[in-house]
Amino acid sequence: MTVELRHLRAFLVIAEEGNITRAATRLRLGQPALSRTLRRLEDHLGVRLVDRSTHHLELTAEGRTFRDKAAVALAAVETALDPRGLTSWPLRLGHSWAALGDHTITLLRRWDEAHPDIPLELLRIDDRTAGLTQGKVDAALLRGEVTAPGLRTEPLGSEKRVVVMASDSPLAALPQVGLTDLTAHRIALNTVSGTTTMDLWPPTAQPLATLEVTNTDEWLMAIAAGRAVGISTTATPGNHTHPALVFRPLADAPDVPLVLARREGPGHPALPDLIALTHEILATG
Known part of the structure; x- marks a missing residue:
C-alpha cells in the first residue's frame, strides 16, 4: 500500500470523531471503505492504531503518536502548497493563555522592526502544546513540564x-x-x-x-x-x-518554568532569531 495524504486525513478524522460511522459521514465515504483504509494503514505500519475492544473507539499509544505525526505532516504540506508562502513565510508562534506576559507587545514590535519581511503570527491555541505537536505552529511558548515527545525546549526562565x-x-x-x-x-x-x-x-x-x-x-x-x-x-x-x-x-x-518549544528536525529558518530576541527582551526586562 502506498500511503497518500488522503489516508492521513482519513485517520485524523477518525481520531477526532472517535467513531468510524461519524468519520465516514464527515468524509462522505462508506463505512466499510473507511474501515478498510484504516486496516490497510495499520498493516502498512505494522501496528494497531485503534483499540477496537471498547464500545467507544480509542487510539492506542502508537495511534496517538501517529496522529500527532500525521497532523504535522499534513500541516507541512499545506504550508508548502499555500501560494502566500511563496512571497512571505510567516513564523507562527503559539501560546495557550499568556504568550510572553508583559513582554508580548515588546516582542511583536521589535520583531516587526528587525524582520519586516517575516510576519510573526501570534496564535492562541487551547492545547497542551499550543498546537505545536499538531503542526499548527512553528514554535510555542509553554509553561510547566513539557512531556510531549519529539520537541526541543529552550528554557526562558520561570514565573511566580x-x-x-x-x-x-x-x-x-x-x-x-x-x-x-x-x-x-x-x-x-x-x-x-x-x-x-x-x-x-x-x-x-x-x-x-x-x-x-x-x-x-x-x-x-x-x-x-x-x-x-x-x-x-x-x-x-x-x-x-x-x-x-x-x-x-x-x-x-x-515557580512555573517558561520555555520556547519547537519540533525536532528542520524548522522555520527564522527560529534562531526568535529565540535570540526572546532571550534579549527577557534579559533587559
Whole structure:
C-alpha cells in the first residue's frame, strides 16, 4: 500500500470523531471503505492504531503518536502548497493563555522592526502544546513540564504563581495567599492547557472541590462569577485584566518554568532569531 495524504486525513478524522460511522459521514465515504483504509494503514505500519475492544473507539499509544505525526505532516504540506508562502513565510508562534506576559507587545514590535519581511503570527491555541505537536505552529511558548515527545525546549526562565479570584472574594483582603488559605475554596482547573493540578497541595490538605474547564475563557468567567478561584502565573494579569478579577501572590508554591518549544528536525529558518530576541527582551526586562 502506498500511503497518500488522503489516508492521513482519513485517520485524523477518525481520531477526532472517535467513531468510524461519524468519520465516514464527515468524509462522505462508506463505512466499510473507511474501515478498510484504516486496516490497510495499520498493516502498512505494522501496528494497531485503534483499540477496537471498547464500545467507544480509542487510539492506542502508537495511534496517538501517529496522529500527532500525521497532523504535522499534513500541516507541512499545506504550508508548502499555500501560494502566500511563496512571497512571505510567516513564523507562527503559539501560546495557550499568556504568550510572553508583559513582554508580548515588546516582542511583536521589535520583531516587526528587525524582520519586516517575516510576519510573526501570534496564535492562541487551547492545547497542551499550543498546537505545536499538531503542526499548527512553528514554535510555542509553554509553561510547566513539557512531556510531549519529539520537541526541543529552550528554557526562558520561570514565573511566580498568583491566585486569581473574584473582586468580592474574602481572599481579596489578604496581601498574599497561601495554599492552606485555599483549602476551603473550589479550585478552577483548566484541564487542557493549565499548569495547576491537585498535586500542588499535600494529600492531607486538599481543597474543598474543583471546577474543571477546557479553555482559558471558561476559566476566567468561572472565577469572575465567584464560582471558584484559580492559580496562574504573573504573566496572566497583564494579558487578562478584568474589573471583576483580583490577583494576589501565592506565597508557598514553586515557580512555573517558561520555555520556547519547537519540533525536532528542520524548522522555520527564522527560529534562531526568535529565540535570540526572546532571550534579549527577557534579559533587559
